[in-house]
Amino acid sequence: MSFEPTSEQTIATRRPPQRVVRRAFKAVSTMVWFAVTIALTFLGLLAITFFIGRVVPIDPVLAVVGDRATPAVYEAARIEMGLDRPLFVQFFDYVWDVLRGDLGNSVSTGRPVVVDLARFFPATLEMATIGIALGVIVGVPMGVIAAARQGSWIDQTIRVLGLLGYSVPAFWLGLVGLSLFYAQLQWVSGPGRVDIFFDGLVPQVTGLLLVDSLLSGDVAVFWNALDHLILPASVLGFFSLAYIARMTRSFMLDQLGQEYVTTARVKGVPEWIVIWRHAFFPIRIQLITVIGLSYAALLEGSVMVETVFSWPGIGNYLTTALLNADMNAVLGATLVIGSVFIFINKISDVLYRVLDPRAR
Structure with missing residues (x-):
């Protein structure tokens, strides 16, 4: 005796479960909202x-034609630049020009701003990445140790270092x-990204000199570039280290005062497990936001460091553009820095949702 399912039962078995549909709809709506928020934020940045x-009290027309141009030449350049049109x-x-990748030409270099940014931004990215890596590798353990040894001389020393990181000027x-370290001890190389006789030996693939030198197999350029990078990256890393260590200590002190940590200690759990598994594990989500903001700050705030070390990055490029009243370059660099902030913040939000089920 065979059982023949009815048409309604057949349709029900073929129909996807409502839970799957809801999850798919929620995932799609989340992605759409994520894209909309990025678009709106980017539009606000453009505005x-x-x-x-x-x-800004700088006439972009004068920056192009010069202050000795005749009124006719000035007006012709103004019309050509579209400055005679209504503001909206x-x-x-x-x-529209930004969406097409057209940021205009730089008065200082004579090249398109997009070309200049593609040339100078990787240098800043390389230095800031090494700096944030040093800040995380050193700052997080320092913050944990300071919280675990609250009130001791170790804690006081780390807090003093954090205070110096906030108060000492970068330049x-x-x-x-x-x-x-350069003039007296001669432990590291001096200003610049690489020695002059190594300049231009490595073809630019990613713009990151350490990566490009390894890709081309030129070990001498790699070590010379790393030697030049150590000191400016360490200066940036010191500032990120101070912030990360301070925030890590604060988060850890809050967790070490929780009841579940006290319970673990009463049960005889080893102290290192209590600190690194019970107390540190919950704060990793908060640290993602702290590290992301610190990384974005290094990319944006490296102007003084790049000026001191003659580092050919976007900060140095922006300073030169400001001194030369090169508004296309200034706006292009500002747009890139703002876009980096948006991207890092959104990545932090995504990681926050991935690691914390409550946020989902």
Whole structure:
């Protein structure tokens, strides 16, 4: 005797479960909302950069034609640059040009701003990445040890180092580092990204000199570039180290005061397990946000360090553009820095949701 399912039962078995449908709809809606928030944030960034370009007391036409140009030449350049159009039309033109990857030409270099940014930004990215790596590798254990030894001389020393990281100017620390470790002790190389006789030997693939030198198999350029990178990256790493260590200590002190930590200690759990598994494990989510913000700050705030070390990065490029009234370069660099902030913040949000089920 065979059982023949009815048509309703057959449709029910073929119909996907409602839970799967809800999960798929939620995932799609989350992705759509994620894309919408990025688009709106980026549009706001474009509006801010456009507004900066209009309120800064620098005439972009004079920066192009010079202050000795005749009124006819000035007016012709103004019309060619589209500055005679209504403000909202100029904004839409600006947004359209940015979406097409056209940021105009740099008065300082004579090249497209996009080409300049592709050349200078990898140097900043390389230095900031090494700096944040040093900050995380050293700062997180320092914060944990300071919390575990609260009130001891170790804790006091780490807190003093953190205070110095907040109060010492970057340019002063860079100058002291050059005077001590380069001029006197000669432990590291001096300003610049590489010695002049190594410049241009490695073909640019990623823009990251350490990576490109390894890809080309030129070990001499790699070690020379690393020697130049150690000191400026260490200066940046010191500032990120101070912030990360301070925040790690604060998070750890909060967790070490929780009841479950006290219970683990009462049960006789070894202290290192209590610290690194019970107390440190929950704060990793908070540290992601701290590290992300610190990384973005290094990418944005490396202007003084790049100036002291003559580092050919976006900070140095932005400073030169400001001194030369090169507004296309200024707005392009500002747009890149703002985009980096948006990208890192969104990546931090995604990691936060992945590691914390409550956020999902």
